[in-house]
Amino acid sequence: MTSKVISIVLGGGQGSRLSPLTATRSKPAVPIAGKYRLVDIPISNCLHSGITRIYVLTQFNSASLNKHIKNTYHFSSFSDAFVDILAAEQTPSSVAWFQGTADAVRQSLHHLAVHEFEYVLILSGDQLYQMDFEDMINHHIETNAEISIATIPVDAADVPGFGILKTDENNMITSFIEKPKSNFESWASEVSPEMQAEGRVYLASMGIYIFNRKLLYELLEGNERTDFGKEIIPQSIEGHRVASYQYEGYWTDIGTIPSFFEANLGLTDNIPKFNLFDKNPIYTRARMLPPSKISGTLMEKSIVADGCIINAKQITHSIIGIRTRIGVNTIIENCYVMGSDNYQTLEEIAESKESGSPIMGIGDNCHILNAIIDKNTYIGDNVTINCGEKLEDGDYGTHTVQDGIVVVKKRAIIPSGTVI
Secondary structure: OOOOEEEEEEOOOOOHHHOOOOOOOOHHHOEEOOOEEOOHHHHHHHHHOOOOEEEEEEOOOOHHHHHHHHHHOOOOOOOOOEEEEEEOOOEOOEOOOOOOHHHHHHHHHHHHOOOOOOEEEEEEOOEEEOOOHHHHHHHHHHOOOOEEEEEEEEOOOOHHHOEEEEEOOOOEEEEEEEOOOOOOHHHOOOOOHHHHHOOOOEEEEEEEEEEEHHHHHHHHOOOOOOOHHHHHHHHHOOOOOEEEEEOOOOEEEOOOHHHHHHHHHHHHOOOOOOOOOOOOOOOOOOOOOOOOEEOOOEEEOOEEOOOOEEOOOEEEOOEEOOOOEEOOOOEEEEEEEOOOOOOOOHHHHHHHHHHOOOOOEEOOOOEEEEEEEOOOOEEOOOOEEOOOOOOOOEEOOOEEEEOOEEEEOOOOEEOOOOEO
16 A cells, blocks of 8 residues: 555634643644554554555644654654654645635645555544555455545434435445435445344544545636535545445544543453553554552553552542552542643752642542543642532633543643532
C-alpha cells in the first residue's frame, strides 16, 4: 500500500464538545489510556496497514500536537514514510481557515500533488478503533469503486447522530441521509445475524473514506462545498460508484466528555472491547520513564502507566497516567487521572509544603469519584470530589461538570480541604 495510498487525518475544529480538555490542545492531542494521544490511533492503524505517508490536518491549538508528532514518528532517512502536520494557512488562493472537512482537504491538495498515489484515505482524529485499512482498500479495488465509505451497524437510538445509508446487493450505496431525527425505520439494512441480535440494523458512516485520486480532485476543485458528510458524499451517490465497506469490530466516536470518559474506563475491563494488548501495538512517544512505584494500595480493574509514585489507599476502575503522584489514604474510583508532563524536584516539593500549597499530583486523604483529572494539576490534601449529591452541569473555574463527570482543568490548583 505504500506507493498506492496517502492518508489524511482530520484534526477537527475547536473541539468544543470535549472542552475543557481542548482548551489548550487540539482534539487529536488529547491524552487517552494514560500514555497515548488520540491521533496515535488512526496513525497506528495506517502504519499497521502498510500506509506510511500520512498528513494530519489541524488549525486549533496545534502546538502540543506538532510537538507530539515531531517527537514520535521518525522513519529511516532512506524511506519515503512521513507523518506531517498541515496547519490551516493563508495562501494567495485562500485567506480563510478550514470551513469543514472537505474544505480542509481542498486547501491541502497542493501538498498532495507532489506525491505519486492512486487513492486517498481520509480519517477522523477523534475515534477509537482497530481496523485493517489494507482490507478496505482491497475491497475498494475489487468492487471497482470510486469512493468507499466505512460503515458500522448501529441501533435506533444511535441513528440521529450519524449519516445513515442504504446499499444494493453489490454493496454499492444507493441512498444517504445525514443524521435523521425521526421516521427512519425504512432505512434498516441487511446485516449479520450477530448485529441483528443486538438490534444494530442501520448502516452508519464512520467518517472513514477512500477516494480515487482523479475523482477527489474533480469533486473538490472549482466549487465551495465544505463538508464530506453533508455535501460531497450525498451528491456523489447518483453519478459515481460509492461502495460501503461494512465493519463490525469495536469503534466509537469520542468527541464528547461522556463518550471519552466511557471509552477510557472501558479499557480497564477484563476483556476490553478495544484491546491495548493486541499484536499490533499503538505507537506513541517513547519516554524514558522509570517503572511505577506502588506502596500499600489496593488496586482493582485499573491501568497504571509508567513513572508513577502511588501511596493511595485504594484505586478502583481507573486509569492512572504517566508520572502521577498520589498521596497516602487517598481513594480513587471511576477516574481518569492523566498524569504530568514533568516531575517536581525535591526542592520544589519542600518549598510547596513549607508554604502550604499543594504539590503536583493528588495529595493525602482525598476521595475522588467519577472524575477526569487533566495533566499537571495540583490537588491538595483532604480534597473530596463528586462524592455527595449530583452536581449541576457548568463551568466552575478550576473544573467543569458534564453529565455528572467532574473535569479538573489542566494546571488547576485545588487547595487542601476543598469539597467539589
